[in-house]
Amino acid sequence: MYIPDYYKNEDEADIRRFLAENGFGILVGTVNGEPWATHIPMMVETDANGRLFLHGHLAKENPHWQFFSTDKETLAIFMGPHAYVSSSWYDHENVPTWNYVAVHVYGRIRILSEDETLASLTRLVDKYEKGNERPVRVSELSAKTLRQARGVVGFEIDVTRIEAKRKMSQNRDAANYEAVVQHLDGSGDPQQQAVAAEMKRKTPFE
Numbered sequence: 409m410y411i412p413d414y415y416k417n418e419d420e421a422d423i424r425r426f427l428a429e430n431g432f433g434i435l436v437g438t439v440n441g442e443p444w445a446t447h448i449p450m451m452v453e454t455d456a457n458g459r460l461f462l463h464g465h466l467a468k469e470n471p472h473w474q475f476f477s478t479d480k481e482t483l484a485i486f487m488g489p490h491a492y493v494s495s496s497w498y499d500h501e502n503v504p505t506w507n508y509v510a511v512h513v514y515g516r517i518r519i520l521s522e523d524e525t526l527a528s529l530t531r532l533v534d535k536y537e538k539g540n541e542r543p544v545r546v547s548e549l550s551a552k553t554l555r556q557a558r559g560v561v562g563f564e565i566d567v568t569r570i571e572a573k574r575k576m577s578q579n580r581d582a583a584n585y586e587a588v589v590q591h592l593d594g595s596g597d598p599q600q601q602a603v604a605a606e607m608k609r610k611t612p613f614e
Contacts, residue, residue, distance in 0.1 A: 427486060432447070433487075444475075448464050451463050463565075465563065477517075482565055484513045488509030530546040576603070
């Protein structure tokens with residue numbers, strides 16, 4: 409991924425926060441020599457040694473998993489908030505642009521056993537059911553319902569490297585940066601307001 413220095417995010421804690429909050433990603437690969445992408449939830453986890461892993465699953469009917477290779481890196485892409493930025497918001501002439509956050513995760517992939525897949529599914533469901541009034545528990549599902557789990561293939565990616573880009577108007581001065589925040593925040597559009605919140609969360613002028 410092309411990342412100019414001022415958009416590069418090398419804050420490991422911030423990257424892990426981002427991955428935890430933006431877990432729906434794109435698993436990239438090839439099927440029969442053609443580009444292939446699968447849109448799925450993935451969960452970042454850390455082992456006892458601090459090593460980073462991604463866990464996920466896809467339908468057995470999806471041919472993607474049949475072309476998993478342990479011999480080369482796999483790529484998973486995650487996107488955060490993004491929005492159009494009008495140059496009319498600046499105090500000088502310029503071109504419009506787009507603000508966004510993206511993280512590319514590379515690693516070696518392996519297929520999980522049925523037991524490992526069920527454990528991975530359990531952790532994923534627990535994460536997203538947290539806070540629900542009547543949370544679903546995988547352990548409480550009937551044997552009939554659990555048979556659906558046999559229709560998926562679980563995988564684990566042993567993360568080898570991460571590229572993180574945070575393009576949030578860091579190349580602007582304080583006045584124009586604030587102008588972008590104000591216009592996005594006042595738009596009434598949830599996506600634009602999410603970008604404004606991200607810009608306010610971590611500014612280049614602190």
